[in-house]
Amino acid sequence: MARAVTSRRKSLNTALAWAVGLLIFFPILWTILTSFKTEAQAIASPPLFLNFDWTLENYAIVQERSDYMRFLWNSVIIAGGSTILGVIIAVPAAWAMAFVPSKRTKDILLWMLSTKMLPAVGVLYPIYLLFIRLGLLDTRGGLVVVLMLINLPIIVWMLYTYFREIPGEILEAARMDGATLKEEILYVLTPMAVPGIASTVLLNFILAWNEAFWTLNLTAVDAAPLTAFIASYSSPEGLFFAKLSAASTMAIAPILILGWFSQKQLVRGLTFGAVK
Amino acid sequence: MATQHSRSVARLMMAPAVVLLLGWMLVPLTMTLYFSFKKYLPLRGGDLGWVGFDNYVRFVSSSSFWPAVQATLVIVGGVLVITVVLGILLAMLLDQPMWGQGVVRILVIAPFFVMPTVSALVWKNMFMDPVNGLLAHLWRFFGAEPISWLSEASMTSIIMIVSWQWLPFATLILLTAIQSLDSEQLEAAEMDGAPVLKRFYHIVLPHLSRAITIVILIQTIFLLSIFAEIFVTTGGAFGTRTLTYLIFQRVLESQNVGLGSAGGVYAIILANIVAIFLMRIVGKNLDA
Secondary structure, three states: OOOOOOHHHHHHHHHHHHHHHHHHHHHHHHHHHHOOOOHHHHOOOOOOOOOOOOOOHHHHHHHHHHOHHHHHHHHHHHHHHHHHHHHHHHHHHHHHHHHOOOOOHHHHHHHHHHHHOOOHHHHHHHHHHHHHHOOOOOOHHHHHHHHHHHHHHHHHHHHHHHHOOOOHHHHHHHHHOOOOHHHHHHHHHHHHHHHHHHHHHHHHHHHHHHOOOHHHHOOOOOOOOHHHHHHOOOOOOOOOHHHHHHHHHHHHHHHHHHHHHOHHHHHHHHOOOOOO | OOOHHHHHHHHHHHHHHHHHHHHHHHHHHHHHHHHHOEEEEOOOOEEEEEOOOHHHHHHHHOOOHHHHHHHHHHHHHHHHHHHHHHHHHHHHHHHOOOOOHHHHHHHHHHHHHOOHHHHHHHHHHHHOOOOOOHHHHHHHHOOOOOOOHHHHOHHHHHHHHHHHHHHHHHHHHHHHHHHOOOHHHHHHHHHOOOOHHHHHHHHHHHHHHHHHHHHHHHHHHHHHOOOHHHHOOOOOOOOOOOHHHHHHHHHHHOOOHHHHHHHHHHHHHHHHHHHHHHHHHHHHHHHO
16 A cells, blocks of 8 residues: 555544444344344334343244244254255366366356256246155255255355366376375365365355245245244234244344355355456 | 376266256256146146147236236346445445454345345334334334335335345445455546546446446346245235246246246246356356
8 A cells, every 4th residue: 555544534434334334234133132122112112222121032932932943953954955965966076177177167167057047936836846746845855955956056166166276286296196086085185175165065055044935935844944934924913023033033143153254255156256 | 187087087077966957957947848838727627738839928918917027127127226336335435444344344244144034024024014113113203104115115115125135245246346456546546636436437437347247147147036025025916026926926826837837938038148148257257
């Protein structure tokens, strides 16, 4: 920097940026605050910000009424399972494309990306029908497979862009030293690729956790994850703001925390490496 | 260099991913095409035979088709304008030196991680409820009559909710792009006395053009298929029935699979038109 920034300008920037940041974050903050109020306090006029009797009763009620833990467990299994399965299938593919590129590699990558563009609603009935015929409707296994497939292109792409940054000379050196392909992958590539794989896992876990087309349309009771748990609050019933807030807070808390770690990967993963 | 052996190993390693995605694409697509040429009502007689292009004609000539197209365009267009314009301003603000930049970034990005059903329901109830919502309190505070957002201003409400969800994405990508801008060039222009607007127009905007294009294309693909936000708020009522939602209703609610499938084919064609442009940009980047 050629010029020192005046501290007055910095203060102004800071104030403005914090104001905007808090405004954008406010709906989340308000949800979290409301979850600790009683139902009467939740609709008090004028609204109460911090001066209310903090209570945990909504969390107890929500858990008791709809068995939050079961939905949470379904979300974990579906998001986790589809991510792990996707990575297992994608790592070899991305490895091959990054280190043994052929003339068709680019075409294959772009074709994979194009499958991601397929609008879900265009294939809703076929998938629905296949799920009924195969007995997969409302099963976690079925959703694991579907979410794995819709995220597989992103997983392959992200891994590919990370793997491409690993210098090929290192692999060749290992090969010269007589390493077999298996050793090469296990001892040379894996340690270097772990950070990239970790970021990929993180982002895809978040995407799968929040997916709300297939999870709403292909589940009913047994396999319903948190997206469906929240949707069950869509018909209002008396006073329910505090309970809705508690349920919402529980549904987003795990992912908000993970999300903060994945800011950087977000750009790369969602733009398919076009913006880094 | 790659030997013949390593090439065949590589092909083998790609096979599972390629085969799975090929199946995922071809099987449902073929079925959708197949159903779209049939009169198929699972609850009222099942497969009633081939009807040629009848479903395609009926889908576009139904009275709900053009309103759905309009709703889709208004939502996609509205959200794009809001997120791109605010995203640029926000990215420029966040790029300035300040205290606690990391924390502000986190605050701005957070909405992206909120699942769509949660953000839609929180906005619908705690902000847009005409009696107890925060916006109603705010309106009354200023002596105005509270609005029943989701029925009277349904499109505005949906656009607000979806923009809130996607603003972080646009901001983050534009911020990443802005950070690669050569600050010396900007400072030189500043020294030469170029006014702020001119600097923005001639230096910042051209530099961001590629990132803006990418934001627009990727968001368009996701916005064309927003579902949960409408599902839990208006359920497609009050003029918010988008093309995606219309097809969903045809297929699962009224179980007119033939008609819905024809709609699905239209949706696929539409998405592909957008996708072609995105793929060009991404593809160019691969060569670099």
